[in-house]
Amino acid sequence: MINTAEKRGRWLVLVAAVMLVVVFVLSFALGKYPVPPDTLLHVLWSKLTNAAKDWPDDIELVIFKIRMPRIFAGALIGAGLSAAGAAYQGLFRNPMVSPDVLGASAGAGFGAAFSLYLGLNFAFVSVNAFICGIIAVGTAYLISTKVKQNPTLGMVLAGIMISSLFTSGTSYIKLIADPDNTLPLITYWLMGSISSIRINELVYASIPILSGMFILFLLRWKMNLVAVGEDEARSMGINTKIMRIIIVSAATMITAACVSISGMIGWVGLVIPHFSRMAVGHDYRVMLPMSMIMGAGFLMIVDNFARMLATLEIPIGILTSFVGAPFFLYLILKRGNNV
Amino acid sequence: MKLDVKNLSFSFKSNIILNKINFSSDSGECIFLLGENGAGKTTLFRCILGLLREYTGDVLVDGINCKRLSVKEMARKISYIPQAHSPTFNYSVFQTALMGTNALMNMFSAPGEKERQIVFEKLEMLGISHLAERGYAELSGGERQLVLVARALVQNSRILIMDEPTANLDYGNQFRIMEQVKKLAHQGYLILLSTHNPEHALLFADKVLILKDSKIMMYGTPAETLNPQTIENIYGIDVEVQIVHTNKGNVPVFVPCVG
16 A cells, blocks of 8 residues: 655655755855855865865865855754754644753853853863753753653743743853953854854764764654653553653753754744644654754755855844744744644 | 453542452453543543553453553553544544554564554554545544544554543444444454443443442443432432334433423
8 A cells, every 4th residue: 555645755855855965065155255156066076086176275265164164064953953843842742842942052051151251262162051951951851750740741841940040040141241252252152153163063063963863863753652642652652751761862962062062043943843844744754854854954045144145244043033933923824724 | 351450549649539449351341431520430541551550459461460561561452542632743544543553563663564554454444544644633523533443453452441432522423433342342352431421331331330439339231230320329310211112123221300
């Protein structure tokens, strides 16, 4: 027996993957210093085949030193946040949930703000942000285990509380920070940007992000069952307690690592899984890979705009919210028709 | 397949919800659980299913204590058919029923051709294979209930627990679901279901289990248990039993004494 919905979904994922490759290559060409497509393809091809270098140094610099890190960062963070968002939406059985629901972003933001306040160097800022993100979610999780009746609701409530605590901590640091140099640094960091990411920072962050995504990918079929509800999933043989720990850990590793290198990039983890659902339905076997692909593509595209729209580079966090909010309104108005 | 519940008690804080519940049942039986709202019907089901684990006493399936079984082993013995609810995510009928195959597979496997075949068989058996590609949320209550039955059958356990399967269904669908349930019992499934409609018990039950004040008030065949006295006892309503002659035979009904 054939299953047409499933076949259609797989086909759409393939199309999206091809489009992702196109966006990826095009992103190298776009920016303040445009590289003509033929030169770009020539350079990329020569690099791949190890051919001799016959192009000017500034093109080499633009493509590999300036654009490559942010393109990879955009792809990685977009895919990661979308996967984490999709996973949390299933776990909490709520399509309005985003990756920061358990306080990972608020925690990471606090860690970064505190490190900047102490004047630590950028590597420490990222590491501390990551650690604080994990601590925030860990605390929320421990609190939620005390809630016997409804563990998922307990987790959401604990997450809201922890987020609020860390956000107030961040605000206090901003209040006491030196308004001439530390405060602007903190503010700019929190806005979310991938323009200044260095390649070695990216390599370290990719370890938790990719392993988290890999774990979620392995469990994508089970997530369908988790998403129908605690009792039903258990009665169908899912150990929901263990599953919850695995999903929360994987999604938290991803979110904390993303925020620790890029700051707060909102809306991606909420809006992209939605679009993925609209395109291929709710089956996580196709929906999760689709979310990753669409998220990667979306953030690369938005980053292209971020560096081209104005003379001063616009932080990507501002742009994703600017694009995400109207999208979201559109989704809410459309809901009930086909979602 | 035998299901034995021995001395099962459950309390929440200082509230005793179930007090020394004892009964045993065998495959091919259709057991109707009656009791007023809050009598502990759902709690009893949740204990049997292992969703609540803080009970005292034992639930035995073929003599094996359920507390010793893993979540997955439980899923292979007993499946749960919840009330037809409105879902958060609109999975298709096929995807919904496919979820039942989780009990058959190990940790990292996803369903393949063999599992899909099982799903189609069960959908076919319940007469809903034409709905396979439709979204669960777009179905009527009766169709949704059948999809959940299909999902439980895919799980391949011989004990089915149904929580008020006819609640929220229209008159016709209530009877269609009950007839399916009866058929499943004839095929050897052991079915335990709760209902607020004693007439269904009168018509379709092999055995009736009545919960009152957190204890079993009665357990036996409909003829032994269902009389005006019992109904008065459970619901506080005055009724009479009448035998109505229809073209298919005699049908007992409860008639409320009102007016």
